[in-house]
Amino acid sequence: xxxxxxxxxxxxxxxxxxxxxxxxxxxxxxxxxxxxxxxxxxxxxxxxxxxxxxxxxxxxxxxxxxxxxxxxxxxxxxxxxxxxxxxxxxxxxxxxxxxxxxxxxxxxxxxxxxxxxxxxxxxxxxxxxxxxxxxxxxxxxxxxxxxxxxxxxxxxxxxxxxxxxxxxxxxxxxxxxxxxxxxxxxxxxxxxxxxxxxxxxxxxxxxxxxxxxxxxxxxxxxxxxxxxxxxxxxxxxxxxxxxxxxxxxxxxxxxxxxxxxxxxxxxxxxxxxxxxxxxxxxxxxxxxxxxxxxxxxxxxxxxxxxxxxxxxxxxxxxxxxxxxxxxxxxxxxxxxxxxxxxxxxxxxxxxxxxxxxxxxxxxxxxxxxxxxxxxxxxxxxxxxxxxxxxxxxxxxxxxxxxxxxxxxxxxxxxxxxxxxxxxxxxxxxxxxxxxxxxxxxxxxxxxxxxxxxxxxxxxxxxxxxxxxxxxxxxxxxxxxxxxxxxxxxxxxxxxxxxxxxxxxxxxxxxxxxxxxxxxxxxxxxxxxxxxxxxxxxxxxxxxxxxxxxxxxxxxxxxxxxxxxxxxxxxxxxxxxxxxxxxxxxxxxxxxxxxxxxxxxxxxxxxxxxxxxxxxxxxxxxxxxxxxxxxxxxxxxxxxxxxxxxxxxxxxxxxxxxxxxxxxxxxxxxxxxxxxxxxxxxxxxxxxxxxxxxxxxxxxxxxxxxxxxxxxxxxxxxxxxxxxxxxxxxxxxxxxxxx
Numbered sequence: 001x002x003x004x005x006x007x008x009x010x011x012x013x014x015x016x017x018x019x020x021x022x023x024x025x026x027x028x029x030x031x032x033x034x035x036x037x038x039x040x041x042x043x044x045x046x047x048x049x050x051x052x053x054x055x056x057x058x059x060x061x062x063x064x065x066x067x068x069x070x071x072x073x074x075x076x077x078x079x080x081x082x083x084x085x086x087x088x089x090x091x092x093x094x095x096x097x098x099x100x101x102x103x104x105x106x107x108x109x110x111x112x113x114x115x116x117x118x119x120x121x122x123x124x125x126x127x128x129x130x131x132x133x134x135x136x137x138x139x140x141x142x143x144x145x146x147x148x149x150x151x152x153x154x155x156x157x158x159x160x161x162x163x164x165x166x167x168x169x170x171x172x173x174x175x176x177x178x179x180x181x182x183x184x185x186x187x188x189x190x191x192x193x194x195x196x197x198x199x200x201x202x203x204x205x206x207x208x209x210x211x212x213x214x215x216x217x218x219x220x221x222x223x224x225x226x227x228x229x230x231x232x233x234x235x236x237x238x239x240x241x242x243x244x245x246x247x248x249x250x251x252x253x254x255x256x257x258x259x260x261x262x263x264x265x266x267x268x269x270x271x272x273x274x275x276x277x278x279x280x281x282x283x284x285x286x287x288x289x290x291x292x293x294x295x296x297x298x299x300x301x302x303x304x305x306x307x308x309x310x311x312x313x314x315x316x317x318x319x320x321x322x323x324x325x326x327x328x329x330x331x332x333x334x335x336x337x338x339x340x341x342x343x344x345x346x347x348x349x350x351x352x353x354x355x356x357x358x359x360x361x362x363x364x365x366x367x368x369x370x371x372x373x374x375x376x377x378x379x380x381x382x383x384x385x386x387x388x389x390x391x392x393x394x395x396x397x398x399x400x401x402x403x404x405x406x407x408x409x410x411x412x413x414x415x416x417x418x419x420x421x422x423x424x425x426x427x428x429x430x431x432x433x434x435x436x437x438x439x440x441x442x443x444x445x446x447x448x449x450x451x452x453x454x455x456x457x458x459x460x461x462x463x464x465x466x467x468x469x470x471x472x473x474x475x476x477x478x479x480x481x482x483x484x485x486x487x488x489x490x491x492x493x494x495x496x497x498x499x500x501x502x503x504x505x506x507x508x509x510x511x512x513x514x515x516x517x518x519x520x521x522x523x524x525x526x527x528x529x530x531x532x533x534x535x536x537x538x539x540x541x542x543x544x545x546x547x548x549x550x551x552x553x554x555x556x557x558x559x560x561x562x563x564x565x566x567x568x569x570x571x572x573x574x575x576x577x578x579x580x581x582x583x584x585x586x587x588x589x590x591x592x593x594x595x596x597x598x599x600x601x602x603x604x605x606x607x608x609x610x611x612x613x614x615x616x617x618x619x620x621x622x623x624x625x626x627x628x629x630x631x632x633x634x635x636x637x638x639x640x641x642x643x644x645x646x647x648x649x650x651x652x653x654x655x656x657x658x659x660x661x662x663x664x665x666x667x668x669x670x671x672x673x674x675x676x677x678x679x680x681x682x683x684x685x686x687x688x689x690x691x692x693x694x695x696x697x698x699x700x701x702x703x704x705x706x707x708x709x710x711x712x713x714x715x716x717x718x719x720x721x722x723x724x725x726x727x728x729x730x731x732x733x734x735x736x737x738x
Contacts, residue, residue, distance in 0.1 A: 001030070001066070001067075001068075002064060002065070002066050003026055003028050003030075003031070003064070003065045003066075003078070004026060004027075004028065004062055004063070004064055004065075004086070005024040005025060005026040005028075005050070005062070005063050005065055006024060006025055006026070006059050006062060006063065007022060007023075007024055007055075007056060007057055007058055007059045007061075007063060008022070008023040008024055008025050008047065008059065009022065009023040010022055010023075010057050011023060011049065012626055012642070013057070014641065014642060014643050018053050018054045018175055018178075018179075019051075019052075019053050019175070019642065019643070020051070020052065020053070020054075020055050020057065021049060021050075021051045021077075022049070022050055022051075022055055022057060023037075023047060023048075023049055023050075024047070024048060024049075024050050024063065024065070025041075025043070025045040025046065025047045025048075026045060026046050026048075027044075027045055027046070028046065029046070031046040031048055032069055032076055034075060034076040035048045035049070035069060035075065035076035035077065035078065036048055048076075048077070048078060049074070049075070049077045049078070050065055050067070050077065050078040050080050051070075051077050051078070051079055051080065052065075052067070052079065052080030052081075052083065053080075053174065053175035054175060054178070055080060055083060056083075056085055056102055057102075058097075058100035058101060058102050059100075060093075060096035060097050060099070060100035060102075061085040061086060061087050061088075061093075061096075061097050061100070061102070062085070062086040062087075062088070063083055063084075063085060063086070064083060064084045064085075064086055065078060065080050065082075065083050066080070066081055066082040066083065067079045067080040067081045067082070068081070072591055073589070073590075073591035073596070074591070085097075085102075087123065089120065090120070091115055091119065091120060094115055094120060094122050094123060095111050095112060095115045096111075097123075098110075098111035098114055098115070098122065098123075099111030099112070102150075103147060103150050103151050104146055104147070104149075104150035105139075105143050105144075105146040105147040105150060106147055110136065110138060110139070113136050113137060113138075114133070114136055117135060117136060118132075126147070126148075126151055127151075130144065130147070130148050131144070133147065149182075149183065152183045153178070153182070153183070156178055156182075156183065156185055156186065159186060160174045160177060160178060160185055160186065160189075163186065163189060163190075163214070164189070164210065169210065173201065173202070176199050176201065176202075177189070177196065177199065180198070180199050181195075189210065189214060190214060190215075192222070193207055193210055193211035193214065193216060193222075194207055194211065194222055194223065194225070194226035194229075196210065197226060197229065197230065203230060203234075204226055204227055204229075204230030204231075204256065205256075207226065208223065208226070208227075211223060211226075218257070218261055218265045218266070218267055219267045219268075219271055221275050221278070223257070224253070224257060224267065224271060224272055224275040225275055225279055225284075227253040227254075227256050227257045227272075228249065228250075228253050228272070228275065228276055228279060228285070229285075229294070230253075230256065231244070231249060231252045231253045231256060232244060232249065232285070232292065232293075232294050232297075233294065235252075235717075236294065236297060236474040237474070239716065240443075240470060240471070240473070240474045240475065240476065240716040241474065241716055241717035241718070242293060242297045242298075242300075242301055242444060242474050242475055242716070242717055242718045242719075243288070243291040243292055243293045243297065243298075243717050243718075243719075244291070244292055244717065245290045245291060245292070246273075246276065246287070246290050246291075246292055247290075249276065249292050250269060250272045250273055250276060251269070253272050253276075254267060254269055254272050257272070276292070280292070283295075286298040288719070291717070291719065296445075297444070297474065299448075300444045300445050300447070300448035300475075301444055301448070301475070301718060301719060301720050301723060302723060303448050303451075303452055304444065304447050304448040304451045304452075304477075304720060305720055305723035305724045305726075305727050306723075306727055307448075307451035307452050307454070308352065308451055308481075308486075308487075308724055309486075309724060309727040309728050309731055311351050311352050311451065311454060311460070312350075312351060312352055312486060312487065312728070313728075313731055314351055314456065316349065316350060316351055318348075318349055319348065319377065321344075321345065321348050321373055321377065324373045324376040324377060325341070325344060325345075325369070325373055327376065328369055328372040328373050328376070329369070331372070332368065332369070332372065334365060334369070336362075336365070336366075336369065337362065337492075337494055337496075339490060339491070339492055339493070339494070340362050340365060340366050340369075340492065342490055343355045343366045343490035343492065344366055344369050344370055344373065346488045346490060347370050347459065347461045348370075348373070348374075348377075348459070349488070350459075350487075350488045351458075351459055351460065352459075352460045352462070352487055352488075353460075353461055353462070353487065353488045353489075353490070354439075354461075354462045354463075354464075354478075354481060354482060354487055354488065354489045354490065355367075355461065355462070355463045355489075355490045355492065356463070356464055356465060356466045356478075356482065356489065356490070356491055356492070357465065357491060357492030357493060358465055358467060358493075358495075358505065358508055358509060358512065358689065359465070359504070359505055359508060359689045360495045360496060360504075360505035361492035361493060361494060361495055361496060361505075362492055362494070362496045363463055363492060364399045364400065365496070366463075366490075366492070367396075367399075367400050367435060367437070367461075367463060368399075368400050368401065370433075370435070370461060371383060371400060371402055371433075371435070374432075374433050378432060378433075381432035381433060382430060382431050382432050382433075383402065383431065383432070383433045383435070384404075384406070384411060384429065384430075384431035384433070384434045384435070385397070385400065385402050385404065385405035385406070385434075385435050385436075385437070386405065386406050386407065386408045386410075386411040386434070386435075386436050386437075387405065387407065387408060387436065387437045387438045387441075387661060388407070388408050388438055388439075388441040388442055388446065388661060389407060389438070389441065389613055389614065389615045389616075389660075389661040389662075390407050390612070390613025390614075390615065390616045391613070391615055391616060391617075391661055391662045392437060392438045392441070392661030392662070393405045393406055393407050393408075393437075393613075394634070395661075395662070395663055396437045396438075407608075407613050408436065408442070408446060408450065409446075409608055409613070411429060412429060412449055412450060412453055413427070414449065428453055428454065428455035429450075429453045429454055429455060429458065430455065431455075431458050432457065432458060432459065433458070433459050433461070434454070434458055434459070434460045434461070435460075435461045435463065436450075436460070436461070436462050436463065437463045437464070438463075438464055438465075438660070438661045439462040439463060439464035439477070439478045440464040440465055440466060440468045440469075440470065440471065440478040440479075440660075441464075441471050441472070441660050441661055442471055442477050442478065443471040443472065443473025443474055443475050443477065444473065444474055444475025444477055444718065444720070445473060445474070445475075446473070447475065447477040462478070462481065464478050465689070466478060466479060466482055467512050467682060467685055468660065468682065468685065468686045468689070469656070469657060469660060469682055469683060469686045470716065472657055472660075474716070474718075475716065475718050475720065476715075476716045476718055476720075477720065480718060480720040480721040480724075481720070481721070481724075483721045484720070484721035484724040484725055485721075485725070486724055486725065486728055495509070502523055502693075503519050503520070503521050503523055503524040504523060504524060504688060504689070504691055504692075504693075504694075504695055506519065507519060507524055507688065507695075508685055508688055508689050510708075511681055511684055511685045511688070511708050512681065512682075512685050514681065514708060514709060514711065515708070516704075516705045516708045516709070518704075522694075523693060523694045523695065524688075524694075524695050525694075525695070525696045525697065526697045526699075526701065526704065527542065527696060527697065527698045527699075528699070528700065528701060529672075529698055529699055529700070530700065532565050532566050532567050532672055532674045533566055535566075535567050535670050535672055535698050535699055536565075536566035536567045536571065536572065536575065536670075538698050539557060539567060539572060539668055539670060539698050540572070540575055540576055540579060542668055542696055542698065543555060543557055543576060543652070543668060544576075544579065544580065546666050546668070546696075547580075550665055550666060552580075552602060553617075554664055554665035554666060555664060555665065555666045555667075555668070556653075556654065556659065556662075556664040556666070556667050556668070556690070557569070557572055557576075557652060557653035557654070557667075557668045557669075557670075558653070558654065558655070558656045558659050558667050558668070558669050558687045558690060559572060559653055559654070559655060559656070559669070559670055559675075560655070560656060560670070560675040560678040560679050560683060560687075561655070561674075561675050561678060562655050564674070565672075565674045565675070567670040567672055567674070567675070567698075569653040569654050569655050572652065572653035573649075573650035573651070573652050573653050574650070576652040576653065577598070577601065577650060577652060580652065581598055581599075581600045581601060583596075583598065587599050587600070588622075588623040588624075589623065590623050590626065590628055590645075592642050592645050595645070597620060597623065597628050597645060597648070598620065598623075599620055599621070599622070599623055600619065600620060601619065601620040601650060602617065602618075602619055602650065602651045602652050603617070603618060603619070603620060603630060603648050603649065603650055603651050604616065604617050604618075604648070604649055604650075604651035604654060604658070605617075605618070605630075605632070605647055605648060606647045606648070606649060607647045609638070609644075609647065610638070611632075611636045611638075612632050612636055612638055615658060615661065615662070616632050616636075617632070617651045618630045618631050618632035618633065618636075618638075619631050621637070626641060626642060627639050627640065627641055628640045628645060628648075630648070656669075656683050656686055656687045656690075659686075659687070659690050660686065662690055663690055663691075663692050664690055664691060664692065665691070665692050665693045665694060666691060666693065666694040666695075666696065667687060667688065667690050667691040667694075667695055667696070668696045668698060669684070669687045669688065669695070669696070669697050669698070670697075670698050670699050671684070671697050671698065671699035671700065671703050671704045671707060672699045672700060672703055673700060673702075673703045675703075676703065676706065676707075679703065679706075679707040679710070680707065680710055680711060680712035681707060681708055681709075681710060681711040681712070682711065682712065683707075683712075684704075684707050684708065
């Protein structure tokens with residue numbers, strides 16, 4: 001509905017994304033009763049709340065608001081999809097608008113001078129002949145630039161919504177476009193729409209809809225190029241591929257381009273091939289044989305391979321550590337297996353070495369031994385311990401007794417948690433010995449950052465479980481390093497950690513080997529349920545029983561699915577929250593869009609932010625004035641406003657991927673036929689190896705057996721191992737020639 005209203009007050013405003021909540025008033029009698037303010041006003045107008053992006057906050061103009069009524073915790077509110085400002089075409093109206101603060105650089109005094117000079121044409125002149133404002137005393141070139149930018153900004157957002165209306169673009173999305181392109185927003189949409197793909201949330205499909213509705217031809221080379229970039233990026237994000245073969249890339253892009261197009265308008269395969277050829281020729285994509293890469297993906301893989309070969313080629317001062325090793329074993333009161341001892345030895349014989357093994361095979365014992373031997377060899381040497389996530393780094397510190405373990409991002413000086421992170425320092429990583437745990441979680445981008453930052457003389461030991469799920473990000477760095485054949489690898493395969501009556505490590509091995517004859521007992525349980533609904537109800541009961549005994553911090557539900565079905569992480573989170581932490585008049589909560597944050601909630605951070613890492617779990621401790629305070633432990637207490645809460649989600653349940661690098665006393669895992677699209681042996685293996693003491697599988701025995709038989713081909717399109725071998729050969733040939 002369309003409503004003419006006057007601004008009254010600001011309830012909330014975020015200057016970063018321009019989201020705001022404002023109180024307005026109108027003479028319109030059609031305002032729903034539930035939306036009207038509960039207070040009585042003498043003006044006889046209807047007062048209500050409007051929410052949207054970039055809404056003017058001045059009573060000097062009339063607002064024309066279009067949107068839909070939406071329920072919230074605070075009652076019925078108008079969610080504004082489009083607005084415009086009606087400036088009264090009078091001297092007083094224009095003077096009031098210019099002096100209202102909506103146009104930065106013009107205050108009430110300057111507004112008087114402008115209207116005295118230009119009269120009722122003041123706004124027309126600002127739009128068509130802004131340089132004439134230099135005739136006004138006090139308006140300089142720099143002041144005029146500020147005025148033009150502010151005026152354009154105040155008009156662009158509403159113009160954007162008018163332009164994007166046919167494509168059903170939300171005000172939030174329009175605000176993102178405006179934030180990215182500013183005054184160029186309209187020109188970008190009309191002339192270069194596929195540049196929108198660089199904005200988070202604007203994939204090819206959404207942008208293509210915008211482009212088609214603003215006149216872009218189906219076979220426009222710009223559109224075809226957008227499909228090629230999108231196809232490569234989707235294969236990177238969804239499948240972990242660093243490249244696609246040319247034929248496969250073209251056919252995937254063609255399918256995307258022709259989806260829902262009538263035959264006469266369909267794009268031809270040759271047109272896609274021609275666009276790909278030209279894009280490669282321009283250097284915007286990289287071809288390596290038949291493989292086509294995004295430029296960043298190729299750069300990461302190629303640079304990492306070169307740095308790794310240089311690291312391996314550096315001379316190593318080999319020392320006999322037998323004496324120091326014997327002293328350390330005696331001091332720690334341990335004995336090492338032959339393979340464990342070999343792992344310690346090779347860490348001092350090579351600049352880069354790897355130790356891999358499943359839980360319970362003694363990786364931590366090897367790490368502690370390496371650290372203590374190094375201290376004896378180099379008392380003044382600097383040791384650095386790191387892991388890909390905050391939880392993994394803290395667990396590393398606890399298990400080794402070396403308190404100064406960091407996230408890999410922090411060790412490298414990276415700000416942020418994704419590929420758009422930037423460095424707060426480009427200095428080499430300062431360490432004589434660098435040990436990185438949970439290395440299977442490291443993707444190609446982070447691996448390239450790591451290997452490019454190592455200084456000469458640093459020994460690097462990589463530790464992980466090669467049988468776990470690969471990294472969430474693209475590439476399969478740990479496996480490629482193991483497979484390249486150039487790096488010493490120690491495989492630990494004898495179980496030590498669990499006592500003989502503990503079944504987790506043994507069943508993990510059976511699952512990894514494809515053996516379905518699992519052994520059940522008090523610490524490894526299959527709770528049989530036939531339907532998803534039954535399983536979801538049973539999981540809730542088990543969870544509440546377990547946290548009552550062991551505490552909420554030590555029990556975790558790990559679901560294969562995030563959103564689909566009653567046993568998905570999202571659905572379980574909502575259901576458990578209402579049982580464990582239900583809404584009540586005495587429990588503060590904050591509603592942000594469709595999401596609710598409640599005092600006492602268990603939540604997870606999904607992006608790196610200061611001392612809090614992606615994947616860290618905490619609890620909501622306080623809610624006040626639109627702020628949510630979350631305690632992540634270790635004196636890490638962080639405040640979040642509406643915008644920051646976009647990185648927070650409930651964490652009573654989480655996906656298996658999000659639990660990588662973590663350990664819990666007890667894990668509860670649904671194993672259901674509804675999840676078979678994601679249920680594979682390595683996912684189940686990863687899930688149960690998050691547990692230290694107890695695993696409870698809830699579901700169907702048949703599905704469990706099928707899952708163990710089904711081992712997803714983890715092959716990802718990457719040439720890291722090949723490039724390492726090729727650069728090593730080239731370096732050898734160069735040395736021989738010299």
